[in-house]
Amino acid sequence: MLSYQHAYHAGNLADVQKHALLAWMLDYLGQKDKAFSYIETHAGRGLYDLSGPEAAKTGEAAKGIAALEARLPAAHPYRRVLDLTRAESGASAYPGSPLIALRLMRPFDSATLCELHPAEHQALVAALAPLRTAHHASARVLKEDGMAAALSLTPPMPRRGLMLIDPSFEVKTDYERLALILPQVARRWNVGILALWYPILTDAPHAPMIRSLRRSFPEALTHEVRFPPAREGHRMVGSGLFVVNPPYGLHDEAKRLSALFR
């Protein structure tokens, strides 16, 4: 059932959009002394090797982070995490969202990560092991369905915080399910920042979901970037991040990122 492997796509243009905005939001949350929670429903393996056969096969990272990194400001939290990850794990290492989060969180913040695929879950636990020190936030890693966990884990303590929902959309009903789940999560956790990533495919299966979510959340931020398909016949031509309760300044950051993609 679970055949998607993020190793083929790590560091691609969609990851750059998602990870740059995620890092910016976590950095924003970390600027106050108050602790925050981070929940991730579809975490992936946490650490990727961009010199590995998967990245070489698709060439997506070469057109993604390798092409855009130098255009991001040097002090951007995403670039800071990239530098830290390479210093620790080697020049071709790339951080997935769980690693980005833990690198930007403080020891008193708390993280809960869900990954259902057994091998990805195991790799995630291993990737986080070096961060299990007094200098990092504590992370619970669950082998659970992230969609169900989005509800069962909310509202978290502390209530201040962020949830990233980043499904692989292998199950086509995910779009309809998410249009229903997000409002339920927001009712349970009305102060939480809820960030939903989605692919923009040529036949736009995301469109009804986003229309419905915009009706439910008129104040949310919808940030979309377009890019050429990774290879001929590839259906992904862009990606989006829908953010409920966007933190102050995120609109400007999203505009800066759009300019970079243009």
Ligand SMILES: C[S@@+](CC[C@H](N)C(=O)[O-])C[C@H]1O[C@@H](n2cnc3c(N)ncnc32)[C@H](O)[C@@H]1O
């Ligand atoms: C797009 S990848 C995650 C990438 C990661 N968020 C990042 O940015 O580095 C989606 C992940 O969700 C996992 N997955 C698929 N269905 C799931 C489910 N129902 N619950 C939890 N994880 C699931 C897949 O195994 C895959 O690792």
